[in-house]
Amino acid sequence: MKKLYAFLIILIAGCSGNPVPKPRGFFRIDLPEKKYTSFADSSCPYQFDIPDYAVVLPDTNRFAEPCWKYVLYPAFRAQLYITYKTLNHNLAAYAEDSRDLVYKHTIKANAIDETVIHTPHKVYGVMYDIGGNAASNLQFYATDSVQHFIRGSLYFNTAPEADSLKPVVEFIRKDVLRLIETLQWKN
Numbered sequence: 001m002k003k004l005y006a007f008l009i010i011l012i013a014g015c016s017g018n019p020v021p022k023p024r025g026f027f028r029i030d031l032p033e034k035k036y037t038s039f040a041d042s043s044c045p046y047q048f049d050i051p052d053y054a055v056v057l058p059d060t061n062r063f064a065e066p067c068w069k070y071v072l073y074p075a076f077r078a079q080l081y082i083t084y085k086t087l088n089h090n091l092a093a094y095a096e097d098s099r100d101l102v103y104k105h106t107i108k109a110n111a112i113d114e115t116v117i118h119t120p121h122k123v124y125g126v127m128y129d130i131g132g133n134a135a136s137n138l139q140f141y142a143t144d145s146v147q148h149f150i151r152g153s154l155y156f157n158t159a160p161e162a163d164s165l166k167p168v169v170e171f172i173r174k175d176v177l178r179l180i181e182t183l184q185w186k187n
Contacts, residue, residue: 031171032075036178040186041067044084045148049182051175059083071179076168077157080176085149094149098126098141101153105134108160117142123183127176133160137169138176148185152176 032053039056040047044067050056053075059068059082067084085094102112110132117125117140125142138154154172156165 029167031167034174036182038182041069043067045086045186046084046150047182047184047186048179050179054080054175073172076172078168078172079155079157080172080179081153081155083151085151087143087145087147087149091143091145091149094143094151095126095141098139098151102128102130102139105130105136108132109134117180119181119183121182121184123180123185125180127180129173131162133162135160137162137165138173140176140180142180142183144185150183152179 032051035052036049037052038047039050046067050071053073055072055074057070057072058064059070061068065084069082071080071082073079087094106112109130111129112131113129115127115129117123117127122144123142124145125140127140128138130137130139136153136155137160139152141149141151143149154169154176156168158165
């Protein structure tokens, strides 16, 4: 009986203080050092820099065209889909299609920020930062406005959790900016 009283006293004394919640824990994300190499496919009319921790593979989707690529980020379980089109007086249509694809994310997005692109290599376009738990947090298109058009969209192989993915999205965003800044068209 004494043991029961002792147990009850310890239990009551242990529960009488102010409860302190556990701090919220997050997975540790080790971000690699940024080093870049130039990517060029002899059959495609573009070249750009990619990080050493990424791999470029051809798009194997049955609807894919020859110069469509995946830039895979294996450490982050992410991929940047790159599609290429040759322009034939249809820049406005491609730009509007890109915008439509971005704004399909408004169901889950809490913000969509547009950044205009203009590089010294005569590359123009728009980068879209999509906030919230949208399927794609980053999309862009880039063009020379005469002959070439590239579109990119970033996806993760995980459920979209904006708070958890934010550091990785920001890290990869710098890689996408580097891709755009180094994008050059081949004749």
